[in-house]
Amino acid sequence: MIISHGRKPIKTSAHVLYTIEFITVLGDKQVGTGEEIRLSCETNTEGLTVTWEKDGEKPTCVQDKHIMKQDGTKCSLQILNADERDEGKYTVKVENKSGTASCSAMVIVELKEWRTVQWKQNVMVDSLSKLKMDNDQVRELNFLLYGPVGAGKSSIINTVKTIFEDHYCVICPVAAQSTKSYTKIYQKYNIRREGVVPLVFHDTMGVEKGETEGVRTDDIISALKGHITEGYVFNPILQILKQNPQYHKNSSLCDMIHCLVNVIPADKIAVMDEQSIDKMKKVGEAASILGIPQVVFLTAVDLACPLTKGNVHCIYRSKKIKENMQKCSNLLGVPVNCIFPVKNYHEEIHLNEDINCLMLDAVAQIIHRAHAFVVTMATNTK
Structure with a gap:
């Protein structure tokens, strides 16, 4: 096996791998209660194993609320009907035989105003x-x-x-x-x-x-x-x-x-x-x-x-x-x-x-x- 850095390929007997790099990374999000959260990024290569974390732990996914997708070099996480439990730091980790890479973003969910101030x-x-x-x-x-x-x-x-x-x-x-x-x-x-x-x-x-x-x-x-x-x-x-x-x-x-x-x-x-x-x-x-x-x-x-x-x-x-x-x-x-x-x-x-x-x-x-x-x-x- 020949291993090299940057965009140079890693040759194996079966296929060619590239050192993982992000073309686009996750972006911070600020949404209101009930709105949709969409996190997405793109890498320089396909065939990656993708895992998501929220505040350093595997997120608790709810059917028809959390939707994870992987399409070629792109991967995304969609969260419908956001509430305060969805606020936190989200990290996506991608991996192949050449190594791993990750990027993170902060999601802030604005609550419904629970105390008022006279802003005058x-x-x-x-x-x-x-x-x-x-x-x-x-x-x-x-x-x-x-x-x-x-x-x-x-x-x-x-x-x-x-x-x-x-x-x-x-x-x-x-x-x-x-x-x-x-x-x-x-x-x-x-x-x-x-x-x-x-x-x-x-x-x-x-x-x-x-x-x-x-x-x-x-x-x-x-x-x-x-x-x-x-x-x-x-x-x-x-x-x-x-x-x-x-x-x-x-x-x-x-x-x-x-x-x-x-x-x-x-x-x-x-x-x-x-x-x-x-x-x-x-x-x-x-x-x-x-x-x-x-x-x-x-x-x-x-x-x-x-x-x-x-x-x-x-x-x-x-x-x-x-x-x-x-x-x-x-x-x-x-x-x-x-x-x-x-x-x-x-x-x-x-x-x-x-x-x-x-x-x-x-x-x-x-x-x-x-x-x-x-x-x-x-x-x-x-």
Whole structure:
């Protein structure tokens, strides 16, 4: 047997074989639920053994739904009436005695929209800007951002301020991708639009793996109770002491956090370490005991899902985002209806209405929850 490379033949006693090459390869597909998926490619030779895989495994084929064809140098896979189970990475492998070759494509199936957003920025901003506190004890709503290093806590503040102030804001320092927290000081940020909107976001040090790394769980619980004042320097080794000047002993409802906002990156849920998850669950349990509502802002949705990266408007038609929301719910014990995917500004230089509306929708949700908490607590203390 004589073996050669490229387009040169491999001669055998029975026939001539060619080293396999693809003339055309599979192309990525994006379809809606109920539509048809057609994947096809062409090789430089006939008589190949063809096998298909989906996400690295042999696909489960359904009669009259999955149709595989091989016609000379061409091979194809047709999937009728696509649904969310058909989303994934498809690979075709071709083989003869000269060797094997393969190519792959990503298929995205848009779900029917399962949650709606009011994609009208001016209406949403005007509505939220008119928010007035009618409670004698509380003049502004306090939101605490809490989550792993690099999750986007500080970026959320920058994004919200950018939307309300109508120009790109980087008022809250943000670090590049790192395993160590950039934020060291407990800092609060007001939101302004033709005056001060009664919303205050409190930024915290990031959660890290290890008992003496990152923000201490005890400090976050103290912050929830209103015992920590602005300017406190987080100490990963030692929790805040009552004699510390930044410890507020006689805290009231106006000092408390009115909604805990857990911040989780959608593209890193699967690799979160157990220690960080346990710390966040402990804080969540403390919030529940205090009656403080808690939600999750799921960031980096553009990195977690190709569909969302291309168009944030598709966020609630994405199977990947829906799956990540469920994973997040399972990890932290937060209901899916309290989880809101958002996208922060990080590489954009111009304002984007879809990014703004998605964030405004999430902000409206936490305002509703925080306000309800304040009303309930104020009523109970009368």
